[in-house]
Amino acid sequence: MSRSLRTRWMLALAAVCIVEAALVAVAVRATTAGAFERFLVEEALVGFADDVEAAVRETGSVEGFRGARRARGGAPAGPPLPDGPPLPLDGRRPPPPGAAAPPPGGGAIRFGLADAQGRLVMPFEGDPPGTAVPAAVLARGEPLMVDGRRVGTALVPADVSTVLPGFAPRSPEARFLRASSAALAGALALALAVALGLGWVLAGRTVRPLRALTAAADDVAAGDLGRTVAVETDDEVGRLAHAFNAMSARLAEATALRRRLTADVAHDLRTPLTAVIATLEAVGDGSLPATPPRMRAAHAEAVRLGRLVESLHTLALADAHELPVHTTRLETAEALRYAAVAVEAAAAAADVTVVVDADDAPAVRADPDRLAQVMGNLIGNALRHTPPGGRLTLGAHADGAEAVLTVADTGEGIPADVLPYVFERSVRADAARSGDGSGLGLSIVRALVEAMGGRVGMASRPGEGTTATVRLPVWTEG
Numbered sequence: 001m002s003r004s005l006r007t008r009w010m011l012a013l014a015a016v017c018i019v020e021a022a023l024v025a026v027a028v029r030a031t032t033a034g035a036f037e038r039f040l041v042e043e044a045l046v047g048f049a050d051d052v053e054a055a056v057r058e059t060g061s062v063e064g065f066r067g068a069r070r071a072r073g074g075a076p077a078g079p080p081l082p083d084g085p086p087l088p089l090d091g092r093r094p095p096p097p098g099a100a101a102p103p104p105g106g107g108a109i110r111f112g113l114a115d116a117q118g119r120l121v122m123p124f125e126g127d128p129p130g131t132a133v134p135a136a137v138l139a140r141g142e143p144l145m146v147d148g149r150r151v152g153t154a155l156v157p158a159d160v161s162t163v164l165p166g167f168a169p170r171s172p173e174a175r176f177l178r179a180s181s182a183a184l185a186g187a188l189a190l191a192l193a194v195a196l197g198l199g200w201v202l203a204g205r206t207v208r209p210l211r212a213l214t215a216a217a218d219d220v221a222a223g224d225l226g227r228t229v230a231v232e233t234d235d236e237v238g239r240l241a242h243a244f245n246a247m248s249a250r251l252a253e254a255t256a257l258r259r260r261l262t263a264d265v266a267h268d269l270r271t272p273l274t275a276v277i278a279t280l281e282a283v284g285d286g287s288l289p290a291t292p293p294r295m296r297a298a299h300a301e302a303v304r305l306g307r308l309v310e311s312l313h314t315l316a317l318a319d320a321h322e323l324p325v326h327t328t329r330l331e332t333a334e335a336l337r338y339a340a341v342a343v344e345a346a347a348a349a350a351d352v353t354v355v356v357d358a359d360d361a362p363a364v365r366a367d368p369d370r371l372a373q374v375m376g377n378l379i380g381n382a383l384r385h386t387p388p389g390g391r392l393t394l395g396a397h398a399d400g401a402e403a404v405l406t407v408a409d410t411g412e413g414i415p416a417d418v419l420p421y422v423f424e425r426s427v428r429a430d431a432a433r434s435g436d437g438s439g440l441g442l443s444i445v446r447a448l449v450e451a452m453g454g455r456v457g458m459a460s461r462p463g464e465g466t467t468a469t470v471r472l473p474v475w476t477e478g
Contacts, residue, residue, distance in 0.1 A: 112155030
């Protein structure tokens with residue numbers, strides 16, 4: 001049986017509250033009962049001590065209290081008892097005339113009595129009168145003082161709480177314990193209700209944005225790309241909402257790029273294919289002679305078509321993490337000089353000066369063929385966007401454990417809104433179909449560099465030029 005997140009949270013909270021309430025109730029009940037018993041013992045001890053002191057004042061000795069006890073027990077008396085009501089034997093004062101008799105409970109405590117020298121006057125814990133009382137027992141007792149002098153000690157049993165009998169149901173003690181237990185139960189019930197109420201509200205505040213996220217995710221799954229949710233908090237749920245919004249926006253961008261890529265690739269495939277087919281049909285039916293220029297033009301279109309297919313194949317291998325790369329030690333300066341020579345003719349035709357500045361560049365771990373392909377794409381892209389009379393600088397320098405290779409031009413630059421996406425497939429700086437590429441060149445650059453364990457980047461300011469960076473690991477022995 002499935003339950004909502006709020007229901008599970010409420011059940012868990014209720015279980016925790018009930019267990020906690022039970023533990024608190026047991027602890028408070030035990031503490032209250034223990035404190036109440038100690039109160040009764042202390043009250044009885046004070047009454048016992050007061051009665052002994054009163055007897056000492058009238059008889060002059062603690063033996064007078066023992067004599068009173070012996071007289072009440074039917075034994076031969078010692079010194080005569082004082083006039084008035086008989087002295088208690090158990091530490092409880094007799095009720096005043098006309099008052100109700102005290103209820104059972106606490107009245108059966110048998111305190112001991114020692115004289116000023118620490119000898120028992122009354123039997124205590126099995127020891128007969130005259131026995132010397134240990135110092136620890138005397139320390140636990142209540143000193144008996146008369147006119148500033150210590151005349152004896154009222155002794156407390158070691159485990160006095162065990163001699164307290166049960167309270168009668170109608171006794172004040174029993175009523176007090178019942179009232180305290182009822183108050184405790186009411187307080188715990190109120191605390192449980194308040195905790196569950198607050199838990200219901202707080203669970204609702206947490207579940208509400210999760211439900212909104214679920215609805216938004218369902219919309220995205222149904223094709224409503226770019227769907228976002230409101231971010232109301234800065235906690236884990238809020239950060240989840242931020243992540244969902246970023247993911248949704250990125251998914252919408254990726255879908256738009258994929259659609260553009262499909263359209264661009266279809267156009268780039270159709271154009272050379274149409275030219276080759278038209279030329280071959282015209283030559284085949286005799287409407288056009290098969291002249292060398294016509295055949296060279298058809299061949300050039302077929303080569304262009306082959307390059308596009310090869311680019312798509314390279315990206316497919318990169319997506320499948322199967323792009324073949326064979327890294328080795330490669331001198332960076334030598335690789336840049338080779339790349340400059342390779343584009344020397346194209347640079348001269350475009351009236352662009354190519355300069356290499358990599359004398360102190362470290363050796364890198366790279367695939368020579370793949371790095372040549374990377375530099376060829378970056379340099380070719382820079383030449384297409386650098387006006388006549390411009391300058392193209394190939395540089396390299398060390399940056400910690402990486403070597404940074406740069407291709408900097410003095411062209412028109414890249415718009416700021418396009419710059420973050422230049423390495424995506426089918427993205428052009430001019431956002432138009434002016435040019436003979438398919439928009440895959442920089443995507444292939446990124447795929448090749450990442451396959452060699454490096455990173456790529458692009459920095460640009462419109463009107464000031466663009467700098468492409470390739471970061472590769474520095475060669476280390478072993």
